[in-house]
Amino acid sequence: MQAPAPEHTAKTAASKKTSVALPGTTCSVAGWYAQQGAFGRLSQATDLSNRLRQGNFSVCIGNLPANALYRVLVGPLPNRQxxxxxxxxxxxxKLTRDMGYPQYWSPPQ
Incomplete structure (x- = not known):
């Protein structure tokens, strides 16, 4: 019996690794959001989330399968506009330094 090619095994492992929600991810509804930041550390995303909640915004933290960043998302909102x-x-x-932008987000599968 022949073992799978190393390239195939690496791709399969990478796709499994990136399709799982990161610990601390709180977004569970697909839709349009105003993305206000993306951080490598959950603590940074939590700090911004708390500041936005103090401004009476509905906030969650989500991630996308493409990378391991914690995205701070406000919403869900009805559409891109x-x-x-x-x-x-x-x-x-002035709740954030940088201008956020519309982002369609859905939970990792």
């Missing part, structure tokens, strides 16, 4: 408007309002209210 609403997500852009919320991102602009958050920036105008």
């Amino acid at each position: 609403a997500a852009a408007a919320v991102a602009a309002r958050i920036h105008q209210d």
Whole structure:
């Protein structure tokens, strides 16, 4: 019996690794969000999430299968335009340093 090619095994392991939600991920509903930041550390995402909650925004932390970043997401919102408007309002209210942007997010499968 022949063992699988190393390249195939590495790809399979990588796809399994990236399809699982990171610990600390709290988003569970697919939809449009205003992404306000992406961090390598959960503590950084939690700090920003807490600041946005103090501004009365509905916030969750999500990740995408493409990489291991904790995304701070405000929403879900009805559409892309609403997500852009919320991102602009958050920036105008000086709750974040950088301008957020609309992001369609769905839970990792």
